[in-house]
Amino acid sequence: MITRRKLIANTLKGMAALSLPAAAFEILTPDRLNAIIYNDPAKVRYVFLVDTNKCVGCGLCVKACKNENEIPYDANVTRTWVERYIITRDERHEVLEKVFADSPKGARDGFITGQIDLGHGNIYMPKKEDIDKAFFVPKLCNQCDNPACVQVCPVGATYQADDGVVLIDRKWCIGCGYCVMGCPYGVRFFHPVHRVADKCNFCYHRIKKGMKTACVDACPFGARLIGNYKDPDDAVTRIINTKRVGVLKEEFGTRPQVFYLGLSMEVR
Amino acid sequence: MMVHGEAWTIKELFTYPNEYIYWSIQIVMYPFMTGLVAGAFVLSSLYHVFGIKQLKDIARFSLVFSFALLPCAPLPLLLHLQQPLRNMHVMMTPHFTSAIAAFGIVFVTYGAIVAAELWFLYRKHFVETALALKNKADKSAYETVMYHVNNLLTLGAHDISELALHRDERAIKIMAGIGIPVACFLHGYAGFIFGSVKANALWMTPLMPVIFIMSAVVSGIALCMITYIVTMEGRKFLAKRKAAACPGESCAEIESVEVNVIRMTAKYLLGFLVAAISLELLDLIFRGYTAVKSWDMLRRVIYGKDFYNIFVFQYGLGNLVPFILLLIPGLTIRRAVVGTLLVLLGVFMMRWNVVIGGQAFSLTFAGFMHYHLPIIPHDMETFREGLFGALFIIGSPYVLFFILNKIMPVFGMKESH
Ligand code: SF4
Ligand code: SF4
Numbered sequence: 246m247i248t249r250r251k252l253i254a255n256t257l258k259g260m261a262a263l264s265l266p267a268a269a270f271e272i273l274t275p276d277r278l279n280a281i282i283y284n285d286p287a288k289v290r291y292v293f294l295v296d297t298n299k300c301v302g303c304g305l306c307v308k309a310c311k312n313e314n315e316i317p318y319d320a321n322v323t324r325t326w327v328e329r330y331i332i333t334r335d336e337r338h339e340v341l342e343k344v345f346a347d348s349p350k351g352a353r354d355g356f357i358t359g360q361i362d363l364g365h366g367n368i369y370m371p372k373k374e375d376i377d378k379a380f381f382v383p384k385l386c387n388q389c390d391n392p393a394c395v396q397v398c399p400v401g402a403t404y405q406a407d408d409g410v411v412l413i414d415r416k417w418c419i420g421c422g423y424c425v426m427g428c429p430y431g432v433r434f435f436h437p438v439h440r441v442a443d444k445c446n447f448c449y450h451r452i453k454k455g456m457k458t459a460c461v462d463a464c465p466f467g468a469r470l471i472g473n474y475k476d477p478d479d480a481v482t483r484i485i486n487t488k489r490v491g492v493l494k495e496e497f498g499t500r501p502q503v504f505y506l507g508l509s510m511e512v513r
Numbered sequence: 514m515m516v517h518g519e520a521w522t523i524k525e526l527f528t529y530p531n532e533y534i535y536w537s538i539q540i541v542m543y544p545f546m547t548g549l550v551a552g553a554f555v556l557s558s559l560y561h562v563f564g565i566k567q568l569k570d571i572a573r574f575s576l577v578f579s580f581a582l583l584p585c586a587p588l589p590l591l592l593h594l595q596q597p598l599r600n601m602h603v604m605m606t607p608h609f610t611s612a613i614a615a616f617g618i619v620f621v622t623y624g625a626i627v628a629a630e631l632w633f634l635y636r637k638h639f640v641e642t643a644l645a646l647k648n649k650a651d652k653s654a655y656e657t658v659m660y661h662v663n664n665l666l667t668l669g670a671h672d673i674s675e676l677a678l679h680r681d682e683r684a685i686k687i688m689a690g691i692g693i694p695v696a697c698f699l700h701g702y703a704g705f706i707f708g709s710v711k712a713n714a715l716w717m718t719p720l721m722p723v724i725f726i727m728s729a730v731v732s733g734i735a736l737c738m739i740t741y742i743v744t745m746e747g748r749k750f751l752a753k754r755k756a757a758a759c760p761g762e763s764c765a766e767i768e769s770v771e772v773n774v775i776r777m778t779a780k781y782l783l784g785f786l787v788a789a790i791s792l793e794l795l796d797l798i799f800r801g802y803t804a805v806k807s808w809d810m811l812r813r814v815i816y817g818k819d820f821y822n823i824f825v826f827q828y829g830l831g832n833l834v835p836f837i838l839l840l841i842p843g844l845t846i847r848r849a850v851v852g853t854l855l856v857l858l859g860v861f862m863m864r865w866n867v868v869i870g871g872q873a874f875s876l877t878f879a880g881f882m883h884y885h886l887p888i889i890p891h892d893m894e895t896f897r898e899g900l901f902g903a904l905f906i907i908g909s910p911y912v913l914f915f916i917l918n919k920i921m922p923v924f925g926m927k928e929s930h
Contacts, residue, residue, distance in 0.1 A: 321516050
């Protein structure tokens with residue numbers, strides 16, 4: 246006959262017994278695991294440098310990225326994109342300057358016309374003589390030092406490797422979208438085939454083999470560079486340390502690690 | 514190839530290429546449903562903890578209703594996930610820097626408290642029903658099932674002596690007491706999920722959890738009132754039909770009880786409504802006054818694009834009109850019905866304006882996104898995150914309530930205390 250007292254006592258004993266073997270396993274964070282597999286991972290911190298002065302908006306990087314990382318070519322999402330900014334003197338609006346920006350299809354096919362799509366079927370065509378300045382700004386994941394996306398992922402499917410790159414575990418992501426909402430740069434989206442969160446990972450499969458990212462290789466003008474910030478002799482590191490570089494939206498405290506040469510205040 | 518979010522988002526001006534309205538109708542439903550759960554519980558606790566006698570009738574009702582609503586609160590989250598089958602990952606590898614990670618734990622804790630309180634409240638009933646059915650000869654199939662269910666639910670505690678029942682009462686009081694902060698936490702927590710998204714200019718405010726709690730209580734009370742009225746009207750209708758046959762409750766009796774309960778409950782509804790509106794206005798005024806970088810954009814959304822949703826539907830129809838309706842003395846049932854329905858609309862619109870409104874502008878602060886609720890579903894996604902998905906969520910608690918009411922009858926019970 247099992248009395249209530251006995252039942253409770255046995256349950257407690259059983260629970261204690263069960264928790265013993267559980268304590269024998271050590272729970273490894275991805276960081277720790279990495280540290281064990283690659284002996285000294287702390288020698289690398291990948292950083293990116295974009296020289297906006299060199300970018301001509303051809304979109305070859307976007308094309309290369311889509312193919313390399315198997316983001317369906319016609320899907321309206323992309324891991325990297327190029328924005329065009331046109332600052333005009335617009336008399337109609339009676340303001341001295343007016344900023345227009347766009348990135349049709351992420352600039353996959355480059356910028357082939359001067360037209361700007363304003364949405365709702367409205368097209369604006371700035372007159373050449375009205376344009377004060379115009380430039381292109383490539384964008385990608387900033388592999389932030391304090392990544393908002395990693396903080397908000399409820400299951401740890403988004404995590405940061407020791408070399409600074411933020412990765413997504415496609416087998417573990419539940420697709421809640423919290424990271425998509427949490428990233429201030431809008432670099433995240435849902436992969437149309439895998440139905441999990443996706444974003445630029447600096448072509449992790451390539452850089453780990455010592456190669457450059459697909460976009461860096463694709464850019465004919467050298468507007469994109471990847472480097473290792475932990476190496477003081479790295480060309481990119483030297484530029485970041487000696488030239489005037491900027492980062493995007495630093496007010497969010499994410500400490501982005503994609504640096505820009507020639508950033509302008511109009512850039513969003 | 515259609516990307517998630519593309520089906521219901523229309524972009525305007527400059528937005529980033531990957532931006533869509535990723536959190537759609539189900540994320541509106543989620544805080545709305547949790548709000549109802551928490552609110553219904555708080556209403557029942559007003560009687561059990563603070564001993565507000567006039568609420569005795571609605572207290573039992575709202576507790577059972579809160580329990581029926583409970584499983585429906587995480588449903589919208591589940592429907593919203595891109596990988597719903599992986600939902601258990603949240604419990605398996607909770608990543609506690611995320612506000613969503615503790616959801617399962619908070620939720621289960623709360624569920625356990627409500628279940629425990631209900632058990633103490635209905636223990637006597639279970640025992641009595643089980644005993645009565647046990648001794649009954651030739652039980653029907655339904656009765657046999659009911660006998661086993663009730664017998665099981667007693668959990669072997671058959672003691673219904675005066676002393677034991679007294680202890681039950683104390684336990685109810687304690688459970689209800691612990692339940693209030695947990696219910697508030699459950700919902701304040703939903704607010705925190707939004708309030709802590711630093712990338713979103715509209716959501717990021719420490720007031721968000723408090724605003725959510727207040728409006729939660731408002732909506733919970735309103736829903737309990739309206740459901741209470743509907744069930745009472747139903748009973749009145751039945752009583753009328755049976756009036757000749759059995760002289761049990763008469764219509765007049767039910768009617769007077771109903772009006773009294775509703776008048777009393779309406780007072781509490783008004784109190785919480787005032788608190789909710791004050792907080793929301795404080796938030797709005799503060800944003801306008803400090804006018805940081807994002808205000809330029811927020812102003813265009815709040816006073817421009819979303820003007821009707823915010824000022825007409827939420828504040829006007831959803832807050833001001835019911836406020837006046839419920840405040841005028843001599844509240845009638847009909848007026849209460851209109852008032853509470855409008856209150857529910859107001860709270861729903863508030864959730865809508867937070868969730869959808871928060872995504873109405875681009876992270877560039879230079880473009881907009883418009884949401885078009887999918888009505889006719891043409892695939893699984895537009896069903897799950899469309900009108901019918903939302904209606905499914907709204908309907909499910911009533912089905913549960915119907916079943917629960919069979920086991921734990923809400924009406925016609927003699928109060929032991
Ligand atoms: S840019 Fe966005 S997605 Fe990339 S690491 Fe930073 S917060 Fe995460
Ligand atoms: S969508 Fe995936 S990666 Fe992003 S927060 Fe949710 S579970 Fe994490």
